[in-house]
Amino acid sequence: MEHLPKLKVLVLKSNKCDGNLSLPSPMKLPFPLLQVLDISHNAFVGSLPERYFKNFREMIDAKQRDDTESSYEREDEQYLNFVDMIVTLKGKDQLLKRLLETFTAIDLSSNNFSGTIPHSIGNLTILKYLNLSHNSLIAHIPSSLGNMTDLESLDLSANKLDGEIPSELTRLTFLAKLNLSMNHLVGHIPQANQFSTFENDSYMGNWGLCGAPLTIKCNNGTWLQAEEEDGDDEYEFIDGFGWRCVVMGYGSGFVVGIGIGYMIIRSGRPKWLVEFFFGAGYRYKTKKRCDKAPPTRRGT
Structure with a gap:
């Protein structure tokens, strides 16, 4: 060409x-x-x-x-x-x-x-x-x-x-x-x-x-050194370190929340909170252990 x-x-x-x-x-x-x-x-x-x-x-x-x-x-x-x-x-x-x-x-x-x-x-x-x-x-x-x-x-x-x-x-x-x-x-x-x-x-x-x-x-x-360091922290949060902390926090909060909810339902207290979610008159039946002394026989 x-x-x-x-x-x-x-x-x-x-x-x-x-x-x-x-x-x-x-x-x-x-x-x-x-x-x-x-x-x-x-x-x-x-x-x-x-x-x-x-x-x-x-x-x-x-x-x-x-x-x-x-x-x-x-x-x-x-x-x-x-x-x-x-x-x-x-x-x-x-x-x-x-x-x-x-x-x-x-x-x-x-x-x-x-x-x-x-x-x-x-x-x-x-x-x-x-x-x-x-x-x-x-x-x-x-x-x-x-x-x-x-x-x-x-x-x-x-x-x-x-x-x-x-x-x-x-x-x-x-x-x-x-x-x-x-x-x-x-x-x-x-x-x-x-x-x-x-x-x-x-x-x-x-x-x-x-x-x-x-x-x-x-x-x-x-670049200003301080801004560079701030930028590194920002990118570190975006790139992965920050989101891991967030996930761990949400996960821990979820587990604790489940545990507290279970205890509230189990005990039925506070009553207003249980009735708010489950309605008035709700009672959670639990088995109670009663330690009774054995009956004594009277001598005839």
Whole structure:
């Protein structure tokens, strides 16, 4: 497919494709006009295809895109008005009927990609939608993502990313959707520009993060020790220790209650309580032992 220089849309989502996209290739400039790459929900392995990120001219900058297009013979592009494809944008599936020149998207989610996010991905300065979620990506979020100033949606959720959220991401002033949940991120959440608009669901599952919009306060970028201990007690109660105590308490109370109820019924006291449950005139017949002295015979 790298030998198709005029290819603009490549959608292979939800198949059983596998293999390593980072292997060497004789093509020096693969997919120069590609605007949409969607290979989500497959079984690709290895590191992210950095050689693609370096050569997606249609996603790098407008001037370079125009220069690349001028090097190819332009054909009738009326077909762009008859595109019919479903893409995931900002977490929702949407049907596109027309491919705009400014529309660019990369979706590599739900595969088995590993390794780090290459810094070269920040060269895609006119990319609008990036989804790398549900892989096994590690290490820090590269600060070069802050160069993608046209980005409207960024999803890095369900990976193994660690470290702090780069403050450079606050330069993404068009960012409307952010999902960094289910990683190992730590530190203070940036609070500038678009970041002040994101809610808890953008960060959930990162137990080392603190600051707004989370309820965990920061102390020089780290959790307060006291709050951490309180949180441990709370999770301990939820995870099992607390409910055991509750069950034991209810069980003991049940046994004691049965015993007291039996004694009340057995003795018939207090009378008002017994009559309340069993009705007036209720009597519990019990056998009483009477120790009588043996009768003596009178002598005649």
